[in-house]
Amino acid sequence: MSKSHADYIISTVESDHVGTRLTASWRRSMVKHGLDPTRTPAPKRFSDMEIQERRARLGGFMDLATPQLDHLFQMVGNTGCSVLMTDRDGVILDQRSKDADSDTFQDWGLWAGFDWSEKSEGTNGIGTCIAEARSLIIHRDEHFMSRNTVMSCMDAPIFGPDGELIAALDVSSCRADQTEAYTRLISGVVAQTAKQIETEAFRAAFPKARIITGPEERPEGAVLLAVDQDDLIVGATRAARRAFGLGLGGKIDPRPASDILGRDSTSSALERAERAALKRAIARAGGNMSAAARELGIGRATLYRRMKRLGIGENGEN
Structure with missing residues (x-):
């Protein structure tokens, strides 16, 4: 399955077909960033000191966003989902997951300090949301990396008071049986939560x-x-x-x-x-x-x- 997924990604990128926004992201991943969809190592993780420095750069924004992240996790945490917030570079600064799911999310690199930028991980919810500055869903085999096709990601950008992108909000699911309708429902809640954080920051x-x-x-x-x-x-x-x-x-x-x-x-x-x-x-x-x-x-x-x-x-x- 991993091999066929990689072959499909490569053949799609190498074709002359203009394609969709998704295939445009695959093309950026392979051509612009030079990534290989079969690469197996986990995402890059920054040091604890670097994580603290990145959090400090956001100042009071982190504290302001905390109640909204808690509320979002209360809604989705029991369904095999984690709640993540990254900075504008795609580095995870805050996350929430149930204890029963924590090992899975840590193994996947969906944990504080990991880099999920598109240039690092190719097409994925966090990185592509930031690259395109829009809300989106990246479901399982829509990911660029074959090892990331086990997850579904629902993301929304958060813009700061100056109108510039400041963070990304992500809900990722480890459930293989998550339906498309439920994914869309969660995506709507993620987008609304991001808007609320943006409003309060403004x-x-x-x-x-x-x-x-x-x-x-x-x-x-x-x-x-x-x-x-x-x-x-x-x-x-x-x-x-x-x-x-x-x-x-x-x-x-x-x-x-x-x-x-x-x-x-x-x-x-x-x-x-x-x-x-x-x-x-x-x-x-x-x-x-x-x-x-x-x-x-x-x-x-x-x-x-x-x-x-x-x-x-x-x-x-x-």
Whole structure:
């Protein structure tokens, strides 16, 4: 089976057929990175000191992501799955698995410190997710390396407050009987968890700014803008950058929010967006103003002032 898998990979790459995104990744693995699908050694593992240094580079992001990783593991841990988070280089920095499955995942190299970049391991959930900056599933024999065809991997990228890719979230399964439908279900949960981590990291990066939610949710994440006390946009999530043409990464030059969101003769789009964000937060909190303020990242007194300015009543009504 291992031999036929390698032969299929090689023949596909050597053909002139353009193929799919998957075959493009196989081609990168073999042609660009010079990898052999029959290679048997386990993935490269970095030293404990290097792992700590990589974690330190992410600062408070690791602590911020921990509750979301714990919650995700509670949902999938009993089904033969591990939860992993890597840095942007594909090096695993945090992982969770049941004791009964730990030996398997360690043997596979799905453990803290192992390098799962595409240049190291070829097509795989973590590395290809990072290389293509998108959510994906790499199921069993879709992997480049024959020895990795025993696993199924569901991954999503996490973008930092500056719009640059900062990490990857992975759920890997050791179950040979995992169905395609269940794999897709887990993939959706992984993508949603990655978006939640990204949202919380963005809010934490702009603690003094007003966070405005865009009118539409996009597949790649929440459309969030950080606006300062002068109504200047000082930050935007990756999805917001795409939505409003602010560039995909790097520092944003402050600009009036009304220039980005537009305005009409009655109330600015900024006010409409702010009103909608406040009303959603109040509705989610069931009218609990303290909880609504926490979700918005502002104080309760500030929430009441903004409600008054926007004409929002105690029950979130206009």
